[in-house]
Amino acid sequence: VKGGYIWLSWTARRDPYSGLVYAVARDVTDFKATQLTLESTLGEYKLLESALQLSPVSVFFIDRHGECTFCQGEVLQVGSSDAVISRGQNIFTQLRSKSDSLQALERVLAGEEQRWLMFWGGRYLEYHARPFHLSPGEVYGAVGVVQDVTAQHCASEQLQSQLTQQAAVAQLGREALGFQNPEVLAQRAAELLVEVLDVDYCSLFELLPNGQTLMLQAGVGWRSGLVGAACVGIRGDSLIGYTLDMDEPVVFEDFPVETRFSGPPMLHNHRVVSGVSLTVGEHDASFGVLGVYSRSRRTFSENDVNFLQSITNVLGAAFARHQAEEWLHLMEQAIASTSTGIVIADTRLPDNPVTYVNPAFEKITGYSAAEVLGHNCRFLQGETTQSEALTELRSALLEGRECNVLLKNYRRDGQVFWNNLYVAPIHDINHSLTHFIGAQNDITDLVQTETALRESERRLDSILSSVEAVIWSIDAKTGRTLYLNPAGEAVYGRPLEEFYRDPHLWLEAIHPEDRGRVAAERELLRQSERLDMEYRITRPSGDVRWLYSRCSLIKDESGQIVRFDCIDTDISEIKEAEEQLRHNAFYDKLTSLPNRSLFIDRLNHTIQRSKRRDGFMFAVLFLD
Secondary structure: OOOOOOOOEEEEEOOOOOOOOOEEEOHHHHOOOHHHHHHHHHHHHHHHHHHHHOEEEEEEEEEEOEEEEEEOOOOOOOOOOOOOOOOOEEHHHOOOHHHHHHHHHHHHHHOOOOOEEEEOOOOOEEEEEEEEEEOEEEEEEEEEEEOOOOHHHHHHHHHHHHHHHHHHHHHHHHHOOOOOOHHHHHHHHHHHHHHHHHEEEEEEEEEEOOOOOOEEEEEEEOOOOOOOOOEEEOOEEEEHHHHHHHOOEEOOOOHHHEEEEOOOOHHHHEEEEEEEEEEEEEEEEEEEEEEEEOOOOOOHHHHHHHHHHHHHHHHHHHHHHHHHHHHHHHHHHHHHHHOOOOEEOOOOOOOOOOEOOOHHHHHOOOOOOOHHOOHHHHOOOOOOOOOOHHHHHHHHHHHOOOOOEEEEOOOOOOOOOEOOOOEEEEEOOOOOOOEEEEEEOOOHHHHHHHHHHHHHHHEEEEEEHHHEEEEEEEOOOOOOOEEOOOOHHHOOOOOHHHHHHHOHHHHHHHHHHHHHHHHHHHHHHHHOOOOEEEEEEEEEOOOEEEEEEEEEEEEEEOOOOEEEEEEEEEHHHHHHHHHHHHHHHHHHOOOOOHHHHHHHHHHHHHHHHHHHHHOOOOOOOOOO
């Protein structure tokens, strides 16, 4: 028709009476076009359906009454027991428990495009739906797509968790830079860990100075009164002891059945199930143990453990720095308060200038720190400073070694003082010499005292050497000779070295007839503290000499006897004179016979004897 084709549908019928055939033709060109279009669409639909089965995205259509008339795609798991949307199901019934998703679909059916996320069947599903219009202003239903974004969501959550953890580490690091109180920093760390890891408990046990006990210094979630008071031991079979022994984090998921260690009662009392425990600080110099715990079973990820490790590193570094600062402050106070002058010189700068002096140095030398800093210490030397001591000092500085010298130095006002100087090198971590530290003590009074003492000893030695009496001192315990003046050699006729060598020679030199008496009297000296006696000694030549000995007992401050000091005088000539006087008194000078005085003396003795003893009789015979 008009150069084209039309489709006709014929209907024919034969008349049985006349044998004629009657036919009617109907133009079905439009119908045929529609049929061809439908066949083509059906093919495309089947192709789309096959493609959707392989696609990670699912498609659905919901009519205005909430009935799912089309649902295709792997994500929706058509026919599965955990399908989110199923063909033939009413979403208002199926999503009754998912109010957020139901409300989103209701808004779509009301004409609004919506996107939302739903957790269903252990998966995170992302929905994107828009209203379907057959005619303007009329919503026939909702068409949408669903995508399983579980992996992306988990990755996003993990990334967000890492970012949160990193931010927490950074925040704690900033706070650690300016902290003054370790307990405050530890408590802040515990609060951050509970917040970021979403755990029930956090604890930081501090190792006490005895090295055997730890105290709960900081914590969150524990019963009132435990933080700052609870203590645990470091038994190897306990969680705390096991953590200290390990050089890595200790992770457990089911504490009640844990076999590696037992826990402190406080963990059992708080129904801890899972947790992580780590050492704070270096393994061989630990500050304590940090732990996070949960009442429900939980798997701590590698990122969680790394986060905890980062926190312990921050705490360990902060505590170590605080400890070092406290120690440095203590050293500064000690150096500042000591009476020893301290001076530090920098060997890396020309001429080894002074970089530090303490107040004692200023007091000893009279120079202020401002006058000294930047200068070499040679300004303390003068014309009379000993060259030998300076040579030794300079050699030690050149060789980088320690030395101890006594220098005659000069104060700022020119006054001489004796400087007992000790110098030692200081090396950095690379063993390079960087400084010298000098410790100086003003021992002027001591030097003057020693000089006076030596002069006094010289005079005393001169006096004792000129004394004819024997002056000696022996140790009360050993009998060893402590001192013997030169007169001992002349009186005893023996070299002084023999007395120093043999502590028994004093007793052996005594005459045998007097030795026992002298030994007994010397023992009595321990009670009387002073003793005078006369006895004889025998020289190696056989000569016998009479000595008068005066001994004193010397005690220390505690009352213990430490030595005996004695003075022995040779009275041999006096004894001879006494004997001669006695002979002259009782014997006749011409005949050497007993005289009347001797007779009267003997008669008086006899009479006294008769009075003491009854029956004693005597007779007197007189011859002319």
